[in-house]
Amino acid sequence: QQPVQSPQAVILREGEDAVINCSSSKALYSVHWYRQKHGEAPVFLMILLKGGEQKGHDKISASFNEKKQQSSLYLTASQLSYSGTYFCGTVISYNQGGKLIFGQGTELSVKP
Amino acid sequence: NAGVTQTPKFQVLKTGQSMTLQCAQDMNHEYMSWYRQDPGMGLRLIHYSVGAGITDQGEVPNGYNVSRSTTEDFPLRLLSAAPSQTSVYFCASSYSWGGPGNEQFFGPGTRLTVL
Numbered sequence: 049q050q051p052v053q054s055p056q057a058v059i060l061r062e063g064e065d066a067v068i069n070c071s072s073s074k075a076l077y078s079v080h081w082y083r084q085k086h087g088e089a090p091v092f093l094m095i096l097l098k099g100g101e102q103k104g105h106d107k108i109s110a111s112f113n114e115k116k117q118q119s120s121l122y123l124t125a126s127q128l129s130y131s132g133t134y135f136c137g138t139v140i141s142y143n144q145g146g147k148l149i150f151g152q153g154t155e156l157s158v159k160p
Numbered sequence: 161n162a163g164v165t166q167t168p169k170f171q172v173l174k175t176g177q178s179m180t181l182q183c184a185q186d187m188n189h190e191y192m193s194w195y196r197q198d199p200g201m202g203l204r205l206i207h208y209s210v211g212a213g214i215t216d217q218g219e220v221p222n223g224y225n226v227s228r229s230t231t232e233d234f235p236l237r238l239l240s241a242a243p244s245q246t247s248v249y250f251c252a253s254s255y256s257w258g259g260p261g262n263e264q265f266f267g268p269g270t271r272l273t274v275l
Binding site for chain 2: 082091092137145147149150151
């Protein structure tokens with residue numbers, strides 16, 4: 049039931065772009081994205097509901113393809129502050145609201 | 161407004177001991193969850209609650225008990241600690257579920273070592 053993230057790790061230079069993918073074997077109600085810096089708690093980025101919407105947060109945006117049960121997180125013109133581990137979390141139905149299952153994470157390192 | 165608080169920050173137990181990890185929030189959130197985080201495994205859901213008096217199991221509930229007698233508190237009990245329970249434990253809460261803006265707020269975590 050745990051969603052699968054890819055890649056597991058990525059190294060970027062400042063200004064480069066990256067895409068992190070999140071796939072589920074089950075139909076999804078919503079996808080949630082969080083970022084965690086080393087030694088800290090995860091911090092919320094955005095929620096996407098089924099319907100194929102795309103959301104943005106500064107230079108970080110995401111899409112949700114409910115037919116493929118996939119979501120992608122796009123980081124454009126990366127900054128040093130983007131470094132951290134990114135997690136997608138999934139809810140498979142509204143009746144299971146509250147049951148947020150996370151993927152294994154993608155470690156992103158942005159170098160100067 | 162303290163947000164989500166967890167105590168203790170660090171704990172060392174011996175195998176077979178029991179203890180309770182405390183979690184409290186002052187945001188009047190209905191939804192609360194417990195996760196454990198191990199290297200390479202991401203955040204795994206242990207138990208969650210959709211309101212006072214209502215709890216349910218997550219992905220890895222064995223060896224843990226929860227109860228939710230008030231909206232504010234959601235303690236996690238380890239009945240008989242095992243080395244496999246060595247992990248970082250996060251508590252999280254959210255106001256509602258599913259819609260835009262219903263983000264989870266995480267506590268600072270408890271680092272537990274079982275010898």
